[in-house]
Amino acid sequence: MSLVAVRATPFLTAEWRHLVMLSWRIDPDLLAPLVPAGTTLDTWRGAHYVSLVGFLFLRTRVLGIPVPFHRDFEEVNLRFYVRRALGTEARRGVCFVRELVPRLGIAVTARLAYNEPYVAVPMTHRVEPMVAALNPDRVEYAWRMGRNWSRMEARPTGESASVVPGSHEEFITEHYWGYTRQRDGGTVEYHVVHAPWNVRHIATPIVDGDLTATYGPVFGPILKRAPESALLASGSPVAVHRPMRVEVIR
Numbered sequence: 535m536s537l538v539a540v541r542a543t544p545f546l547t548a549e550w551r552h553l554v555m556l557s558w559r560i561d562p563d564l565l566a567p568l569v570p571a572g573t574t575l576d577t578w579r580g581a582h583y584v585s586l587v588g589f590l591f592l593r594t595r596v597l598g599i600p601v602p603f604h605r606d607f608e609e610v611n612l613r614f615y616v617r618r619a620l621g622t623e624a625r626r627g628v629c630f631v632r633e634l635v636p637r638l639g640i641a642v643t644a645r646l647a648y649n650e651p652y653v654a655v656p657m658t659h660r661v662e663p664m665v666a667a668l669n670p671d672r673v674e675y676a677w678r679m680g681r682n683w684s685r686m687e688a689r690p691t692g693e694s695a696s697v698v699p700g701s702h703e704e705f706i707t708e709h710y711w712g713y714t715r716q717r718d719g720g721t722v723e724y725h726v727v728h729a730p731w732n733v734r735h736i737a738t739p740i741v742d743g744d745l746t747a748t749y750g751p752v753f754g755p756i757l758k759r760a761p762e763s764a765l766l767a768s769g770s771p772v773a774v775h776r777p778m779r780v781e782v783i784r
Contacts, residue, residue, distance in 0.1 A: 544727075544773035545647065546596055551769035552661050552673045553589040553731070554688040555706055556739050556761040560584050564752055565614050568629060570713045570721040572782040573616040576626055578705040584614045584631070585706060586741065586757060588675030588686050589769065590659065591635075596643070608657045610634045610675050610686070612749050612757075615705070616713055618723065618780070627711030627723070632749055634677050648722065648777050649714050655679055669694050669734065673766060677748070684743020690734035690766040697733055707731050707767050714777070722777035729770045736764035 562575050562582045569575060575582055588610040594601070611633040618625045633652045635641055641652035656678040661670050669690070676685035697703040708731075712724045739761055746754025 543597065545724075545776045546594065546774040547598070547772070548594040548774075549590075549592040549769065549771050550728070551590045551592055552670060553587060553707075553765075553767040553769050554673055554675065554686055554736070554739070555585055555587050555763075555765045555767055556686065556736075556741065557583045557585040557706055557763045557765075558756050558759060558761050560614070560756060568614070568631065568715070569616060570629060570715045570780075571719060572721045572780045573618045573627070573629075573713050576615040576617045578702055582614070583706070583762075584612060584753065584756065586686060586761075587611050587613060588659075588673075590661075601639075604637055604639055607636050607640065608634075608659045608675055608677075610657070610677055612753060615709065618711070618713065625711045625723075626709050627713050628709045629713050629715075631753060634748070648712075648724065649716050670766075679744065679747045682744050682747065684745060684748060685740070687740040687742075688736045688764065688766050689738070690736050692734055694732040694734050694768055696730065702763055703733050703765060706763065706765060707733060712774075713780075721780040721782060723780050724777045725775040726772060727775070728772040731767040731769060733765045733767050736766055739764040 559581050592606050594605045612631040613628045616627050634655050636657040638654040641654040644650045644652040658676045660674040662672040672689050674687040710726050714722050745757040
């Protein structure tokens, strides 16, 4: 876990809430072409994972300034897990295959600032009951790719609880670095600061729609299978810092 204080002003602050996190085992050979230089694939008990994650961005500010009509919105992303060795420190992070948001301005800003693979598409969500302080009974995120809608739905069970150190839940939820390949083959790293999240399990998650249209022929068939794990994380305030170039020794 990394809650190191960073003196620089964050590029973005927000709240991430109601995170539906569905995960599948994957052949590492499928991920190898996407791994940023200077990082290696991370594993939990020897297995590699991709996760489809839907959540709400709330109270978003860029450089401390709220942008009208861009403060509250949905995001759905497909991510995988990497780590970077920095001396004796192992920075556990995530990389994104594709990130969906409902507004073009958000997607353009993220692509320009980080070269993240953002795409703007029509999106909706449903949280029942819609009270951030309570555990919801149902959370759904939906998006339209072309003419067709896809969705992910969670009906969690049990009480919200902190994750156990070394558990699969910790592996999926606790990553505090992001890594992104750049157009010239280099890599940027950015720090994401937030408190640990409580989680609830989802007994029968639903993923409907043409996932191949959204994530391509490599990942679409994988996402049509039942996920190996399904979690609903509570979320928290977050701070996303500016990207820094990673020095890669070739």
